[in-house]
Amino acid sequence: MILDGVADSALGVALDVVATAAHFTQSGRAPLPHGGKALLQRVVSLDGEPVRSAAGRSVAVDGAFSPRALREGDVVLLPGVFSAGARTVEKLLAREDARRAAELLAKAASKDVTLAASCSATFVLAASGVLDGRSATTSWWLAPEFARRFPKVSLSAERMVVDEGSIITAGAALAHVDLTLTIVARMIGPSLPHLVTRYLVLDERSSQARYMVHEHLRASDPAVLAIERFVAENVERQLSLKELARAAQVSSRTLARRVRTSLGMTPLEFVHRLRVRRAIHLLETTRYAIEDIAARVGYADAAAFRRVFRRYTGESPRQLREPGG
Structure with a gap:
């Protein structure tokens, strides 16, 4: 299902990935699993009328979206709409078509289908209520806004794709590639996405972390900026919540509230993110051993560092450090 302003790249790459996967199954290079259905895709809008893409192009559709027409095993995929920040997300969610889409997605959730969304479309999916109590991801620069709007959703902003079974979310625009490949793997099997990625010369990624520009996650709250500076200056040692509050010149409770409001996380989660971000920099720019990097970002136990790194x-x-290796 597509909305006005749909990202051209997200729509195009989804069509290409599914069409390529379908070609391989039809040609016998990737046989369908026993009882599996052929890959078929339809582009639909809310009313069956063409939509205008983010680049201003008219996009023809195959019909109107109807939850009643869904069948067991179907996938409803909502590509992202261009969104540069919180203000454009606010405009998106205020649109009548976005509100209607959220209502229809909530109805579709009662069917035995999979719901999927990427980039800013994750906000529409979250607005439907189907993500409450679940984990999700979104575009990394929209993460603080997502966390503020949807506190009932457990946000993993560094993840490229979060698969929650009946609901799958993906991050920034081209993470739609990873989202579509995840769907193909579920429907046909894990070998087919690898074949598609080789054919389309796509890289396989599980994280947005290496693409994150930390400045986009900064808040204007002086307390948050103060602890960011404090952690940067003391990244090699253990830090307590009391120390962080003292550095911010507020109480521990006030600090927790202000960090939650600004970033949608706890102060200690923020510390972990800052440490992981520093570790990413060291992994990409040095040849230090991983155990050495762990110590340099405040983890005495390399195993604990690896667990935290994978979590975020x-x-x-x-x-x-060695993608694909």
Whole structure:
């Protein structure tokens, strides 16, 4: 299902990935699993009328979206709409078509289908209520806004794709590639996405962390900026919540509230993110051993560092340093 302003790249790459996967199954290079259905895709809008893409192009559709027409095993995929920040997200969610889409997605959730969304479309999916109590991801620069709007959703902003079974979310625009490949893997099998990625010369990624520009996650709250500076200056040692509050010149409770309001996380989660971000920099710019990097970003136990790193990036330090290796 597509909305006005749909990202041209997200729509195009989804069509290409599914069409390529369908070609391989039809040609016998990737046989369908026993009882599996052929890959068929339809582009639909809310009313069956063409929509205008983010680049201003008219996009023809195959019909109107109807939850009643869904069948067991179907996938409803909502590509992102161009969104540069919180203000454009606010405009998107205020649109009548976005509100209607959220209502229809909530109805579709009662069917035995999979719902999927990427980039700013994750906000529409979250607005439907189907993500409450679940994990999700979104575009990394929209993460603080997502966390503020949807506190009932457990946000993993560094993850490229979060698969919650009946609901799958993906991050920034081209993470739609990873989202579509995840769907193909579920419907046909894990070998087909690898064949598609080789054919289309796509890289396989599990994390947005290496693409994150930390300045986009900064808040204007002086307390948040103060602890950011404090952690940067003391990244090699253990830090307590009391120390962080003292550095911010507020109480521990006030600090927790202000960090939650600004960033949608706890102060200690923020510390972990800052440390992981520093570790990513060291992994990409040095040849330090992973154990050495762990110590340099405040983790005495390299195993604990690896667990935290995977939690916040979705991959191991070695995978990030040597992608595909």
